[in-house]
Amino acid sequence: MGADGRTWGSGLAKLYHSTMPPETTEAARPRSGFFSRLRDKLGGSRLAGALGLLPGRPLDDELAEELETELLLADVGVDAAAEIIEQLRRRGAREGFADAEAARSALRDTITAMLASHSRPLAIPDRPRPFLVLMVGVNGAGKTTTIGKLARRFTDQGLKVMLAAGDTFRAAAVEQLQVWGERNGVPVVAQQPGADPAAVVYDAFQAAQARGIDVLLADTAGRLQNKEHLMQELIKVVRVVRKLDPSAPHEIMLVLDASQGQNAVNQARQFHEAVGLTGITMTKLDAGGRGGVLLAIARQLDVPFRFIGVGEQAADMDAFDAGEFAAALLPASS
Amino acid sequence: MFENLSDRLRAVTERLRGRGRLTEDNIRDAVRDVRRALIEADVALPVVKDFVARVRVRALGTEVSRSLNPGQVFVKVLHQELTSTLADGAAPLNLRQAPPVIILLAGLQGAGKTTTAGKLALYLRERERRKVLLTSTDVRRPAAILQLERLAAANETAFVPPPGPESTPLEIVESALDSARRQQADVVIVDTAGRSRVDEALLEELKQLHGRLMPAETLFVVDSMAGQDALNAARAFTETVSLTGIVLTKADGDARGGVALSVKAVTGCPIKFIGTGEGSAALEAFHADRMASRILGMGDVVGLVEEVQRKVDQEKAQKLAAKVSKGQGFDLEDMRDQLSQIMGMGGLAGVLDKLPLPGVSADKLAGQMDGKLITRQVAIINSMTPRERRQPRIIDGSRRRRIAAGAGLPVQDVNRLLKQYGDMQKMMKRVSKGGGMKRMLRGFPGLGR
Ligand SMILES: Nc1nc2c(ncn2[C@@H]2O[C@H](COP(=O)(O)OP(=O)(O)OP(=O)(O)O)[C@@H](O)[C@H]2O)c(=O)[nH]1
Ligand SMILES: Nc1nc2c(ncn2[C@@H]2O[C@H](COP(=O)(O)OP(=O)(O)OP(=O)(O)O)[C@@H](O)[C@H]2O)c(=O)[nH]1
Ligand SMILES: [Mg+2]
Ligand SMILES: [Mg+2]
Numbered sequence: 001m002g003a004d005g006r007t008w009g010s011g012l013a014k015l016y017h018s019t020m021p022p023e024t025t026e027a028a029r030p031r032s033g034f035f036s037r038l039r040d041k042l043g044g045s046r047l048a049g050a051l052g053l054l055p056g057r058p059l060d061d062e063l064a065e066e067l068e069t070e071l072l073l074a075d076v077g078v079d080a081a082a083e084i085i086e087q088l089r090r091r092g093a094r095e096g097f098a099d100a101e102a103a104r105s106a107l108r109d110t111i112t113a114m115l116a117s118h119s120r121p122l123a124i125p126d127r128p129r130p131f132l133v134l135m136v137g138v139n140g141a142g143k144t145t146t147i148g149k150l151a152r153r154f155t156d157q158g159l160k161v162m163l164a165a166g167d168t169f170r171a172a173a174v175e176q177l178q179v180w181g182e183r184n185g186v187p188v189v190a191q192q193p194g195a196d197p198a199a200v201v202y203d204a205f206q207a208a209q210a211r212g213i214d215v216l217l218a219d220t221a222g223r224l225q226n227k228e229h230l231m232q233e234l235i236k237v238v239r240v241v242r243k244l245d246p247s248a249p250h251e252i253m254l255v256l257d258a259s260q261g262q263n264a265v266n267q268a269r270q271f272h273e274a275v276g277l278t279g280i281t282m283t284k285l286d287a288g289g290r291g292g293v294l295l296a297i298a299r300q301l302d303v304p305f306r307f308i309g310v311g312e313q314a315a316d317m318d319a320f321d322a323g324e325f326a327a328a329l330l331p332a333s334s
Numbered sequence: 335m336f337e338n339l340s341d342r343l344r345a346v347t348e349r350l351r352g353r354g355r356l357t358e359d360n361i362r363d364a365v366r367d368v369r370r371a372l373i374e375a376d377v378a379l380p381v382v383k384d385f386v387a388r389v390r391v392r393a394l395g396t397e398v399s400r401s402l403n404p405g406q407v408f409v410k411v412l413h414q415e416l417t418s419t420l421a422d423g424a425a426p427l428n429l430r431q432a433p434p435v436i437i438l439l440a441g442l443q444g445a446g447k448t449t450t451a452g453k454l455a456l457y458l459r460e461r462e463r464r465k466v467l468l469t470s471t472d473v474r475r476p477a478a479i480l481q482l483e484r485l486a487a488a489n490e491t492a493f494v495p496p497p498g499p500e501s502t503p504l505e506i507v508e509s510a511l512d513s514a515r516r517q518q519a520d521v522v523i524v525d526t527a528g529r530s531r532v533d534e535a536l537l538e539e540l541k542q543l544h545g546r547l548m549p550a551e552t553l554f555v556v557d558s559m560a561g562q563d564a565l566n567a568a569r570a571f572t573e574t575v576s577l578t579g580i581v582l583t584k585a586d587g588d589a590r591g592g593v594a595l596s597v598k599a600v601t602g603c604p605i606k607f608i609g610t611g612e613g614s615a616a617l618e619a620f621h622a623d624r625m626a627s628r629i630l631g632m633g634d635v636v637g638l639v640e641e642v643q644r645k646v647d648q649e650k651a652q653k654l655a656a657k658v659s660k661g662q663g664f665d666l667e668d669m670r671d672q673l674s675q676i677m678g679m680g681g682l683a684g685v686l687d688k689l690p691l692p693g694v695s696a697d698k699l700a701g702q703m704d705g706k707l708i709t710r711q712v713a714i715i716n717s718m719t720p721r722e723r724r725q726p727r728i729i730d731g732s733r734r735r736r737i738a739a740g741a742g743l744p745v746q747d748v749n750r751l752l753k754q755y756g757d758m759q760k761m762m763k764r765v766s767k768g769g770g771m772k773r774m775l776r777g778f779p780g781l782g783r
Contacts, residue, residue, distance in 0.1 A: 072379055075561040078370045139584060139612065140444025140557070148476075170612070171452075171484035172477040179476030222612075224587040259442055261376030261561025263589035284443060287530035288563040312443070312475070 056096030059089045063100055067107055067330075074292035074329050075261050080299055084110055108326050114295055115322035120304035122251060122279055124159060130208035130216040132241065132248045134166075134201070136234060136271055137255035139222030142283030142309055144173065146255050147217045148180030149307075152314040155184055159214040164204030165190035166197040166237065167221040177219050183314060187211075197221065197233065198240040205244050218249070225270035238275050253279040253306060258291035268297045277301075283309030286316070290329050356393050356404045364408050365390055375629045377592030378565035381599045389415050392716055397667065413626055420594060421622035423604045428578065429462065431550045434514040434522045438547055440540055440575065441555035442567055443528030446583030446609055448478065450555050451525040452485030453609065453617040459491060464520040469494040469510035471503035471543060472527035482525050489614050492517065503527075503543055511547075524549070531563075531570035544575040553579045553606065560593040568597040577601050582620070583609035592629050657762070664762050666723040669755055670715040673708050710743060714751050717741040726755060 064085050071081035087110050088103065097103040124131050133150065135143040147163060154161045163181050165188060167173035174190045181188035189204035201218045208216040220237065223230035241248050254277045256264045271277055282291045285308050294305060305320040365386055372382045393411045429435050437454060439447045451468055458464040468486045472478035479496065486493035494510040501509070507524060514522045524547060529536035544552060554568060554577045571577060580597055585608040594605060605620040654672075657663035715723060717740030722729050729737070729752065738745040 069379065072373055073562050075376075075563075078374050138559070138587070140446065142444065170481075171488070172481035175480050176475075176477035224584065226588040227586075257444065257557075257559075259561060259563055259567070260557065260559040261589075261592070262374055263376070263559040263587065266588060284530070286532070287442060288532055288566055289561055290563070293561070 056098065057092075058096060059092035059103055060100075063103055064089060067104065070330055071292060071295075074290035075264075076292035076329075077262050077265070077296040080292075080296040083299070084114070084295070104330065108330060111295065111326035111329060112322045114298050115305065115325055118294075118298050118303070118305045119320050119322040120306070121319040122253075122304075122306045124154065124157070124215055128245060128247055128250065130162070130205065130213045131250045132201075132205060132208075132216045132218060132245070133251040133253060134218045134220065134237065134249035134275075135253050135255060136220055136275065136277075137222065138224050138257075138267055141222065141255040141257045143167075143222065143255045144176050144180065144219050145312060146253075146281055146283060146307070146309060146317070147177065147219055148183065149309065149314055149317040150215075150217055151180060151184040151186050153317065154215045154217075155186060160212065161186045161215045161217065162204065162208050162211070162213040163188040164201050164216060164218040166200050166204075166218045168193055168195045168197055168200060169221040173219070173221065180314075198237045201237050202240050202244065205241050205248065209244070225267050225274075231270070231274045234271075234275055251278050252276060253281055254303075256280060256282045256291075256293070257289075258282050258285045258308075259287055259289035260293070262293060262296070264293040265296050265300065268301055268303065272301055272303060277303045279304050279306040281305075281307040281309065282320075285328070286310040291325075292329055294325070356396055356407060358394065361390065361393055361404065361408055364404075368408075368412060371630070372592060372595075375590035375592035376559075376561050376564075376596075377629065378562050378596035378599075381565065381596045384599070385415070385419070385595065394720060413630065416595070416626040416629065417623045420598055420605065420625050422598070423602065424620075424622070425579075425604050425606075427458075427462075427606060428550045429458075429464070429521065433518070433520045434467070434511070435520060435551075436547045436549040437521060437523045437551045437553065438526065438544060438549040438575070439524065439553050439555055439581075440526050440571055440577075441528065442530060442557070442560075443475075445528065445555045445557045446581075447528065447555045448472070448482050448485065448525050449612065449614075450553075450581050450583060450607075450609060450617070451482060451523050452489055452491075452614045454523055454607075455486065455491040456489045456614045457617050458521050458523075459489070465492075465518065467492045467494055467510060467514050467517065467519040467522045468525070469506060469522065470525040471506045472525060473501070473503060473506075474527045478525075478527065485614060492519065503539060504546060507543060507547055531567040537570065537574045540571075541574050549578075551578050551606075552576065553581050554597065554601065554603070555581045555583060556593060556597055558582055558584045558587060558591040558593065558608075559589040564593045565596045565600050568600045572601045572603070577603050579603050579606040581605075581607045581609060585618075586610040586616070590629055591625065594625050595629060662763075664759055666715050666718065666726050666755060667720075669758060670712055670723070673712050673715075710741070710747060711751050711754075713741040714738075714743060714748055726752065 067088070068081050068085045071084060072078070076084070084107070088107050091106055091110070092103065097106060122133075135147055137143050144167070151161045151163060161184065163177055163186060165174040165177045167177070168191065174193070178188050178190065189200070189207050191200050191203070197220060204216060204218065207213075218237075220234065221230075223234065225231065238249060238252070252275050254268060254271050256267060268277070268280065280294075280297070280303050282294060282305070285291055291308075297303075298305075307317050308320055308325070310316045310318060368389075369382055369386045372386070373379060377385070389408075389412050392415065393408050396407050396411065427437075439451055439454075441447050448470065451470075455466045455468050458466050468482055468491050470479040470482040472482075473496070483493050483495065492513075494506075494513045496506045497509040498505075503526070510522055510524065513519070524543070526540060526543065527536070529540065531537070552575050554571050556564060556568070560567075568577075580594075580601065580603050582591065582594055582605055585591065597603075598605060605622075605625075608618050608620050608625075610616045610618050654664070654668055657668065714737060717737050718729070722733060722737070734745050734748045734752075738748045741747075
């Protein structure tokens with residue numbers, strides 16, 4: 001990359017800012033094109049041609065540093081970025097890179113490989129019924145919205161969906177979920193504000209059993225992972241609902257916000273420790289953050305990555321795809 | 335690897351121990367480690383680069399005495415710089431406008447705007463005794479307006495609902511302004527929908543709201559957990575509505591909160607409050623020093639820094655005493671140290687009063703040296719090379735211009751500083767000849783005996 005890419009505070013930031021597409025908030029967007037569009041717009045080669053490596057050369061130090069910088073800017077984190085670059089170096093020593101673009105493409109492969117084993121979409125099996133999905137995460141991550149999106153997805157698949165208003169704490173959290181219920185034409189089980197969330201989920205599960213529901217999506221209040229009593233509250237929700245079905249919740253999905261940085265690693269680790277995560281969904285990938293922290297998480301936890309959120313509407317969600325994620329993580333060249 | 339920066343810095347300290355004076359070479363590792371640590375704290379990379387470069391310049395000019403090691407000195411400078419950067423331009427909420435005073439809240443989705451609106455309302459009512467009106471222009475997110483209405487009710491604050499079910503944000507604020515006039519409200523707090531920096535339509539909407547409201551405060555509400563892109567987001571927002579302040583939410587979590595530095599750096603706005611919980615009372619004043627420690631991932635390092643500070647003051651004072659008693663060797667680094675210490679002592683006047691200074695007008699000298707001036711003078715000395723600080727004689731016209739440009743000040747200021755340095759040197763000489771030494775030294779920090 002040239003001097004331009006390194007002039008912080010102007011070049012790169014402006015590039016991102018001025019070239020991102022205006023968000024069409026209401027119109028349904030072509031789902032498949034999201035990443036390629038993002039890639040196009042974020043592109044604008046910062047490396048292309050800048051460092052013409054000779055054919056079969058090992059990874060150039062300067063290029064390595066630039067690539068590492070890009071990883072850091074994507075919230076990959078220091079250790080994960082260093083490890084990835086080290087892998088790239090080893091590969092360069094072994095195979096050699098024809099040019100900068102070859103190195104960059106190898107980097108994309110490396111990242112894809114790191115994510116591939118975590119890329120396991122959530123498919124609802126035929127049994128058990130109801131299939132309980134418990135949404136957990138820190139405040140404002142996008143749990144309730146993701147429930148709205150999942151409800152859309154599963155009803156589209158012909159499944160009978162019900163929602164449980166397990167956030168009995170935050171102002172108007174129940175009403176927010178109820179709007180999502182209405183939008184998707186699915187019932188919402190709720191109790192009064194301040195009710196015990198474990199009781200809400202328990203009752204909802206019974207109701208779902210009685211009504212032959214396929215998928216029960218349970219919302220919970222946002223909680224910061226360092227709050228012991230709130231983590232205990234979550235553990236209780238899980239414990240109580242297991243009285244009805246020892247295999248429930250069938251999915252405990254952590255929602256992570258792509259605009260957040262390294263704290264997401266703590267979130268993943270501590271929620272996993274408390275309740276045993278079975279899936280991670282990353283939201284707000286349309287908002288500017290790249291979500292590279294998933295690479296740091298992938299190194300530490302074996303939890304599948306399920307979906308990505310790319311907007312505020314029901315359709316704004318895609319299944320997680322390692323290759324596309326890797327491609328969007330790095331600005332494309334040429 | 336290192337658990338946090340605290341460990342990291344101790345490691346830095348260990349590595350540097352015994353290497354004597356700080357040089358480009360022997361702080362290279364420390365600089366790199368600190369840089370890595372700041373990135374881990376989510377300080378945006380461009381800001382890390384800029385900040386570390388600044389600290390490096392300062393650290394390079396610093397002499398290391400025997401009772402300290404270079405790492406400690408580096409830590410001290412780093413912490414000081416971080417604190418002063420974060421504290422820069424601190425100011426309370428601006429309420430000095432014809433009522434109703436407007437406060438507009440803006441930020442990314444889920445940052446905590448609505449919750450903060452409720453908190454500010456409670457704060458202004460209880461602490462500032464203002465009559466507050468709350469209104470929400472978030473016509474997009476499900477139940478967003480209801481959320482604020484509930485918070486208002488819980489806080490017993492007046493709430494203005496949208497005039498109709500299909501009202502636009504602009505119609506909502508018109509109606510709120512009307513109500514504010516009729517009810518003679520002191521302050522109107524306007525909540526907005528979350529929006530990303532790439533959503534041009536929504537940024538345009540925000541701009542229109544801002545244009546209509548002409549807020550006294552436009553606060554950027556930002557999540558403590560935010561990552562690298564927060565820098566770009568803050569830039570986009572401040573370019574759209576020229577922000578006046580920052581509220582850092584969810585500070586009750588365990589994020590290191592490097593975003594505080596990023597957002598501060600790109601907007602230049604003071605951080606006005608931190609959010610420390612979900613309840614409406616969980617709003618606290620921002621403390622730069624605590625935040626600096628937190629970003630650095632420490633608690634104990636602050637203690638270390640303070641201890642270092644005490645040691646340094648003592649040694650410097652002793653060294654200065656030696657120089658003064660010989661009547662020579664007082665250089666611009668000594669002057670910078672003195673200036674820095676004076677800033678912490680309520681100005682030079684207090685010091686000079688205690689001194690017998692034949693032929694030197696204490697008032698005049700002190701008059702030149704208070705408040706902002708001292709900060710500027712320190713900036714000038716900082717933009718010199720170590721050699722220039724030790725041998726001020728070599729500072730010729732072109733060096734003066736370079737130094738002035740580096741400090742962002744007119745060259746006259748550099749001239750004035752050098753003149754003053756000359757005066758101080760003369761003063762030292764007179765004192766050493768006149769035997770007022772012991773009494774004079776009592777006036778300097780660190781020399782109690
Ligand atoms: N741009 C964008 N915004 C999103 C996405 N997902 C959620 N949001 C927005 O983020 C904000 C918070 O979303 P919620 O679903 O309320 O988050 P939550 O985790 O339920 O929040 P709490 O219940 O308060 O902890 C809302 O404004 C959502 O519209 C996404 O994928 N992209
Ligand atoms: N722990 C903690 N939670 C907070 C704090 N401030 C806000 N929250 C929580 O963060 C979540 C999002 O807060 P909101 O006020 O709804 O955020 P917002 O910016 O208005 O969100 P949108 O309108 O959807 O963009 C809620 O769960 C709040 O309770 C804080 O300082 N500490
Ligand atoms: Mg929610
Ligand atoms: Mg809101």
